[in-house]
Structure formats: C-alpha cells, structure tokens
Amino acid sequence: MRFFINALIILSALLSGMIHAADTGWLTDKHNDHAKVRFLSASQKDGKVALLLDVQLQDGWKTYWRSPGEGGIAPEINWQSPIKNMEWQWPAPGRFDVAGISTQGYMGDVVFPIIVDVDEKLNKLSGVLTLSTCSNVCILTDYPFELDLTEPAPSNFEWAFNQAMGSVPPSKGLVKDPTVGFTGDKLVIELQKASGEPWRHNAGIFTDTPEGTTLGVPKVSVADGKLTAMIDVSDDWGDKAPDLTGKNISFVVTEGELSQQIDVPATPFSGVINQGNSGQAIPLWQILAFALLGGLILNLMPCVLPVLAMKLGSVLMVPQGEQKTIRRQFLLSSSGILVSFWLLALLMTLLRVGQQAVGWGIQFQNPWFIGFMVLITGIFTANLFGLFEIHLGSKANTRLATAGGQGNRGHFWQGVFATLLATPCSAPFLGTAVAFALAAPIEELWLVFTALGLGMSLPWLLIAAFPAISRLLPKPGAWMNKLRIILGMMMLLSCLWLISLLIPHFGEIAALIIAIVFLLLLVAFIWKKYSLRAASVAFVLFALLAAGFAWVAMEQTTGSRNIVQDNVNWQPLSEEAITQALSENKRVFIDVTADWCVTCKANKYNVLLRDDVQQLLNEPDVVALRGDWTKPSPEITAFLQKRGQVAVPFNQIYGPKLAEGEILSTILDRDVLLSIMNEAKGAEK
Numbered sequence: 001m002r003f004f005i006n007a008l009i010i011l012s013a014l015l016s017g018m019i020h021a022a023d024t025g026w027l028t029d030k031h032n033d034h035a036k037v038r039f040l041s042a043s044q045k046d047g048k049v050a051l052l053l054d055v056q057l058q059d060g061w062k063t064y065w066r067s068p069g070e071g072g073i074a075p076e077i078n079w080q081s082p083i084k085n086m087e088w089q090w091p092a093p094g095r096f097d098v099a100g101i102s103t104q105g106y107m108g109d110v111v112f113p114i115i116v117d118v119d120e121k122l123n124k125l126s127g128v129l130t131l132s133t134c135s136n137v138c139i140l141t142d143y144p145f146e147l148d149l150t151e152p153a154p155s156n157f158e159w160a161f162n163q164a165m166g167s168v169p170p171s172k173g174l175v176k177d178p179t180v181g182f183t184g185d186k187l188v189i190e191l192q193k194a195s196g197e198p199w200r201h202n203a204g205i206f207t208d209t210p211e212g213t214t215l216g217v218p219k220v221s222v223a224d225g226k227l228t229a230m231i232d233v234s235d236d237w238g239d240k241a242p243d244l245t246g247k248n249i250s251f252v253v254t255e256g257e258l259s260q261q262i263d264v265p266a267t268p269f270s271g272v273i274n275q276g277n278s279g280q281a282i283p284l285w286q287i288l289a290f291a292l293l294g295g296l297i298l299n300l301m302p303c304v305l306p307v308l309a310m311k312l313g314s315v316l317m318v319p320q321g322e323q324k325t326i327r328r329q330f331l332l333s334s335s336g337i338l339v340s341f342w343l344l345a346l347l348m349t350l351l352r353v354g355q356q357a358v359g360w361g362i363q364f365q366n367p368w369f370i371g372f373m374v375l376i377t378g379i380f381t382a383n384l385f386g387l388f389e390i391h392l393g394s395k396a397n398t399r400l401a402t403a404g405g406q407g408n409r410g411h412f413w414q415g416v417f418a419t420l421l422a423t424p425c426s427a428p429f430l431g432t433a434v435a436f437a438l439a440a441p442i443e444e445l446w447l448v449f450t451a452l453g454l455g456m457s458l459p460w461l462l463i464a465a466f467p468a469i470s471r472l473l474p475k476p477g478a479w480m481n482k483l484r485i486i487l488g489m490m491m492l493l494s495c496l497w498l499i500s501l502l503i504p505h506f507g508e509i510a511a512l513i514i515a516i517v518f519l520l521l522l523v524a525f526i527w528k529k530y531s532l533r534a535a536s537v538a539f540v541l542f543a544l545l546a547a548g549f550a551w552v553a554m555e556q557t558t559g560s561r562n563i564v565q566d567n568v569n570w571q572p573l574s575e576e577a578i579t580q581a582l583s584e585n586k587r588v589f590i591d592v593t594a595d596w597c598v599t600c601k602a603n604k605y606n607v608l609l610r611d612d613v614q615q616l617l618n619e620p621d622v623v624a625l626r627g628d629w630t631k632p633s634p635e636i637t638a639f640l641q642k643r644g645q646v647a648v649p650f651n652q653i654y655g656p657k658l659a660e661g662e663i664l665s666t667i668l669d670r671d672v673l674l675s676i677m678n679e680a681k682g683a684e685k
Contacts, residue, residue, distance in 0.1 A: 336415020
C-alpha cells in the first residue's frame with residue numbers, strides 16, 4: 001500500500017480520542033535516514049495480539065517481500081518477549097530489476113498486519129525489527145521496540161487492521177483451477193480467471209522459492225484467455241534442478257489492484273511449451289467500444305431521462321430556423337458531460353494513487369453529496385413549476401451575449417447534472433469498461449472514461465450535428481406549459497428518490513420530515529405564485545407522493561412490508577459463508593446491492609421478487625447471501641475487487657458444479673438465473 005492510505009490508517013489510530021493503542025512512535029536510526037518504522041498494537045485478546053507495522057521509505061528506496069528474489073533480505077523480527085506463534089501477513093509485492101538482478105518487494109510506504117500468539121499474562125511485547133533497505137547501496141538496520149499490551153485498542157483499530165489486511169492477497173477470487181507443471185528444468189504455471197474474462201497485460205507472478213532451488217524471473221504470456229508463466233529452475237549452485245514433482249509451489253498472481261495467493265503441488269508437465277503472444281488479451285479498441293456503448297445506454301436509464309427530457313424541451317424555446325443556437329446549446333451540454341467524466345477520471349486516479357476503494361457510483365455513499373444533489377434537483381423542480389425565474393441585469397445579459405449566447409453556462413451545467421445523475425446506474429457494458437479502466441494503467445483509465453463521456457454525449461452530439469432533427473418536434477403552443485409541469489414532476493420524483501437515499505444515514509423519520517417540508521414549501525409557493533385552487537390540486541398530488549415516499553422509507557428500513565414481499569432468508573455476505581455452504585454441498589446465490597442503485601431496484605422488482613425465483617432461493621440446498629454497499633464497506637469493496645468488479649448490482653452463483661462461481665449479467669434475466677442455479681446443483685444424495 002502506498003503512502004496516502006497508510007498515513008490515513010496510522011493517523012486515524014492516533015486521533016481516535018482519549019483511548020490510544022500501544023504505539024512506539026516513529027523509530028529511526030542515525031545510520032539510516034532513508035527509512036522509518038512504527039508499530040501499533042491492539043490490546044491482548046484471548047492470547048492474541050494484532051499489530052500494524054508501518055514502514056516508510058524515501059523515494060528511490062525499497063525493502064523486500066517474504067521471498068526477496070535474486071537479492072535482498074526479507075524483514076524479520078527477533079522477539080525478546082516469549083511468543084508462541086507469529087502470523088506475518090504480506091501485501092502483494094512489486095518487481096524491481098536493476099543491473100540484471102530481479103527482486104520482489106515494496107517502495108514508498110507499506111503496512112504489514114501481524115498477529116502474535118502470546119501468554120495471556122504477558123503485559124509487554126518487545127523485540128528487534130531487522131530491515132533491509134536498498135537503493136544504489138543496501139543498509140541493514142535494527143529497530144528495537146516495545147509495546148504496552150495493557151492499553152486498550154481504539155474503536156477504529158479493527159478498521160485500520162482490516163484496511164491493511166485488504167492489501168494481502170486472498171486465497172481465492174481471481175483465479176480458478178490453477179495448475180503448475182514441472183518439466184525438469186522449468187515450472188509451467190497456467191491460470192484462467194474465475195470470471196471467465198481474458199487476462200490483461202499488467203498481470204504478474206511473484207514466487208516463493210522452494211527449499212534447495214533457485215527460481216528465475218517468470219516469463220508471462222497470454223493466449224486464448226489463459227495466462228502462462230515459464231520459470232527456469234536450478235539448484236542453489238545453478239546446476240540441475242531437484243525434482244519438484246509433488247512439492248507445493250507457492251506464488252502470488254496480480255492483475256492491476258487484484259491479487260490472489262496460490263498454493264498448488266507441481267505435477268509432471270506433458271504439454272507443449274508455447275510462449276504464445278504476450279500482451280493485452282482484450283484489445284483496447286474493444287474496451288473503448290464497450291465504453292462508448294455503455295455510455296450511450298446511460299441515456300436510457302431512469303436517472304438521466306428527466307434531464308434529457310428537459311434538454312429536448314428546451315429546443316421548443318428556440319425560434320424555428322435557429323439551427324446555430326440549437327447546435328451551440330447541445331455542444332455545450334455535451335462538453336459538460338465530457339468534463340464531468342474527466343473529473344471522475346481524475347477522482348479515480350487520485351483514489352488509485354492513494355490505494356483507496358474505487359467504484360462506479362461510490363459518491364452516493366456520501367450523505368453530503370446526496371444532500372447537494374437534493375438541493376440541485378429541488379431548485380430544478382421549482383424552476384420547472386415556474387415558481388421562480390432567473391432575471392439578470394442588462395450588464396450580465398450583455399456579457400453573456402457577447403460570450404456567445406445567453407444561458408451558455410446553464411447548458412453546460414445541464415450536461416454535468418446529467419452525468420452526476422447517471423453514476424448510480426449500471427448499464428450493460430459499463431461494468432466491463434469501468435472494471436478494465438480501474439485496473440489498467442492511468443493513461444488507459446483516462447481513455448476509457450473519455451469514451452464513456454463520448455458515448456453518453458452521442459444523442460446530444462447527434463442533434464448538434466443535425467439541428468434539423470429538432471423540426472420533428474411540434475410547434476410551440478399552450479401545450480408547452482403542460483409539458484413543463486410534466487418535466488417538473490419527473491424532476492420532483494428524482495428529488496424525492498435522492499431524499500430517500502438519506503434514510504440509511506439519518507433514518508426514515510428525518511428523511512420523511514425533509515420530504516414533507518420540501519413538498520409543503522412547494523405548495524406554499526404555488527399558492528403565492530398562482531392560486532389557492534392550484535395549490536389545493538398540488539397539495540392532493542403531493543400528499544399522494546408523500547404517502548409513496550413513506551412506503552419507500554418503510555421498505556428500505558424493514559424490507560418486509562413490500563406490496564410484493566421478499567420472503568427469502570438473506571444471510572450476511574462473507575467469503576466464509578460461501579466456503580461453508582459449498583462444504584455442505586449447497587448452492588449459493590449472491591446479491592450485492594445499494595439503496596442508491598437504480599438498476600438494483602429494477603433487478604429486485606423484475607426478477608428477485610418473482611414467485612418462482614423466491615421459491616428457488618428458499619429451497620433447502622440454497623444459501624442466499626446479500627451485501628449492502630449503500631454505505632462504505634471495506635469488506636464488500638474487497639469482495640467486489642477480488643472478482644474484478646467495481647459497481648453494483650453484482651450477482652454471482654456458486655454450487656457443487658460451480659465451485660469457482662459464475663457472475664451474472666448486470667441486468668438480471670429470470671430465465672438465465674433459474675437455468676444457472678439448476679446447473680449449479682450437485683447430484684442428489
């Protein structure tokens with residue numbers, strides 16, 4: 001892990017209030033000013049102590065993984081206190097090649113989670129950390145330390161420890177059915193992704209070294225959806241390799257931010273050694289095509305339709321024949337969409353650099369962002385109802401006119417607004433494109449997000465290129481006032497939906513109060529602007545909306561008072577639950593959802609609440625697991641990232657005949673779900 005997230009972990013532990021975990025502070029050595037280390041610990045619990053070892057290195061310096069490679073020494077602790085056992089967890093390493101020597105390790109900042117078994121009567125934990133750091137020269141430094149185990153841990157130490165564990169490669173998720181063959185002087189590792197998707201060019205292999213052997217640098221290639229790594233093997237003196245058949249081969253495979261720890265015995269290799277074509281398995285042009293198509297489909301999502309309808313309605317305000325004006329307006333909105341996607345790319349880049357969790361729509365986990373969107377949609381609603389108009393002075397109008405037309409900024413911000421409303425929607429092809437972008441090099445991430453922006457802009461650019469299309473709309477008339485009311489109702493529904501997203505953060509009562517106050521304010525202004533009769537009609541209509549909002553509030557908090565009830569016994573999502581179910585020869589259906597995810601709601605009401613699906617998920621050999629990503633959850637984020645996913649909804653099926661799991665389409669299909677669940681079933685006992 002890099003500096004940003006690790007500094008956050010340590011800082012959060014230090015600023016946790018009056019209670020502090022044991023902390024050594026930063027340890028340095030006068031002979032090595034290129035590195036500093038720090039230990040934090042939780043209090044002892046049932047003879048176990050959780051530690052965090054933070055190592056910070058200056059630019060250009062590195063330290064080593066548990067298997068350093070062709071040079072270097074792994075970090076080591078010489079305990080002075082009596083301990084029974086130590087579990088040192090290692091984040092996924094990188095590879096450094098200098099002067100023909102290849103090593104495996106870390107640069108910058110790295111946090112190691114460690115668990116130590118001690119005697120329950122032990123009050124202090126002391127030892128000496130030996131750390132090798134290298135640049136053009138190598139320095140071996142000892143750091144004596146002592147930790148007080150009598151001090152309780154802060155409330156967020158467990159979170160900090162889990163964050164550090166999130167960088168440790170899990171034992172499953174990325175790869176299915178790994179094989180390692182031994183030819184006599186080579187190891188041949190063959191890997192296929194559990195998701196069934198092709199490998200990308202940034203995959204890497206980091207090997208542990210079996211006793212009595214020397215392993216060369218893996219030569220990685222990708223062909224026909226399979227990753228193959230060829231590794232030269234010799235003994236410690238560079239002579240004939242010992243027989244590795246039947247011996248356990250341990251290694252880590254990485255792809256972008258994803259990784260997996262693999263331990264598998266070597267078997268005799270009888271195939272044909274073929275290096276294949278190294279490089280990118282999915283052509284970049286194909287990913288960009290997915291992004292264009294995914295961005296285009298976003299325009300059809302219910303999140304974006306109100307804004308697109310507003311934009312088309314604005315064409316009616318333009319005099320017939322003013323094609324130049326229409327072209328300018330739609331180009332400005334398209335530029336707003338593109339700039340928004342570039343800002344999203346910048347946000348993802350910064351989060352990538354900081355090793356933070358990234359995903360599509362994660363800003364809707366923040367109540368302040370939701371509140372800002374409620375304010376904006378509320379203003380749009382009042383404006384569409386004609387409750388206020390923005391009147392600029394003559395100087396401001398002149399300035400806007402000389403800048404290229406009145407309202408240019410408004411058209412730009414319409415594009416920005418449409419993009420913000422689009423982010424909680426997961427369209428087909430969007431997930432594949434975004435998942436690729438978030439694991440690919442930074443320059444490809446920007447290309448993919450640019451393609452997403454262009455895809456979403458296509459309908460807007462089409463009208464900009466051919467303004468004559470606007471002539472298909474009817475001529476202006478009294479009906480436009482009715483259309484404006486309809487658009488206002490659409491925007492009002494979007495505003496109420498956004499208010500409902502505040503329920504997990506502030507509770508249903510607070511959200512209901514906000515909705516009622518907002519609706520009453522609208523009624524009051526309608527009375528003032530129009531008449532008592534108009535206000536009375538609005539009051540009745542809004543009362544029905546308030547009742548619907550109250551039902552949504554109860555549905556989100558109880559999940560049991562739906563018009564169509566969800567009778568499935570959903571269990572909390574965890575890797576352990578999947579493993580337990582498979583050990584009992586059961587099928588597993590996984591649903592990762594969020595209250596702000598519109599596509600999740602569509603899947604729920606169109607598929608998951610169907611009688612036959614409900615009946616299937618309640619069968620004795622089916623375990624239904626659900627993860628809620630409405631609020632930030634490191635566990636669910638890690639679960640998704642292990643499977644190469646960055647967005648919800650996410651659905652996956654495991655079973656006796658699908659031990660590695662099969663990921664379903666973003667938009668669920670009832671027949672496909674039932675078919676795969678049937679295929680996953682094991683033989684009857």
